[in-house]
Amino acid sequence: MTLKVVAVETTSATTVEALERLRPGLQLMAVRSLGTADAAEEAVQETLARAVAALARDQLADPAKLPAFVAGIARHVIVDMQRARYRSVSLESLPVAAHPSYHPDALKALVLAEERARVRAALVSLSESDRDLLGLCYVEGLAPTEIAERTGEPAERIRKRKSRAMDRLREAFHGAGEPRHAEARLPTREARATGGVRP
């Protein structure tokens, strides 16, 4: 489903196109927060619909701020959905169709099985100290300067080690022949199911 049906009468084609370009990023943001592709899709649709309505009312003064404007709407939508999800409701009081269910994880929704396998293989080929360094970065969320404070190693050296290690992982992640950053499309539903390549 695209925005065209909703927006055709009130929003210019250029605006719709600009909003559609934000869709992959919104999807990523929503999956990270909501954990499932289906819930994320719902959040993205709701966000874009609200954005179209707001733009039709001229609520955005500076067009350059469109991503920030849409990201703000997305945050509200996601928080609303999280509140609804965790509201304490007895299951017995709900019809079976309305029972909460779980879906495969956010990681699976965002990263293909084969991309993960390639990254895993590349990780194993790194030295233990580089893996430890990446753990401090991506598990503990530390910046090189913070790691330097903790370990005593110069921040610049940490930055270089991390950069070299990440270059190897990035190469593995994208696989042979795929251009870097050329497509940020998320795995399709079919690809998620099969672990296959993106179209």
Next chain:
Amino acid sequence: MNETLTCALVEERALVERYVADTLTDAHGRADFEAHVIACPRCQDEIRLAMAVRADLAPLAAGTRRARRVLPLGLGIALAASIAAIILSRAAGTSTRWQDLGAVPVAPIYLGVEVRGTPVRGDSLLALAMKAYDDRRYDAASAGLTGALAAGTDSAPAEFFLGAALLMLDRPEAAAETFGRVIALGDTPYLGEARFYRAKALLRQGNGAAALSELHAVASSSSAVSGWARALADSVESRMRR
């Protein structure tokens, strides 16, 4: 707030790292970061890569890292000396011999589970307990999971995350027993990780031999954690030889 970020600033401030580690708060400029990310395919790719890296490193962020945290270079000599004295005085004991290898600084990540065809009351309790787990409120998670199990939720995921919560609460004996129940369920998706984390719990109790046995069982399987189990088994064996 309302700062227009560039990819260079994102990198300089380690915002992708903080974002995937869930430590990027509003005070750190989360809103500005998200505004940048939704329009930046490059940063979207970096996040996806970072998530893949984190998923593989999180279960292993164990052992030496905790030990290093105890002894940062910035500590004063007197403090370092007193810590060293404590370590040395305990080195002969079995329990502390394996403490660092048994450390689990980051809890196993909850990936969501499929609910069976007809949900039972325990499933809603499981959902609430796992919310607490995700929020790192392991006491509440532990109580909630116990309630969910009593109410009839699927035992494999509930027992597994109960074990994980107990491990994070530094109750290795109860954790080992709980992971043992997951293992006893046989071939579930949690089998490999249950063995891996039971090994961690056993190491924290000072039982290197039993931990090694669990690690060998995972290492020879096709579990996602078998590579890490082999690495940990190597460390345990190496320490046993000392």
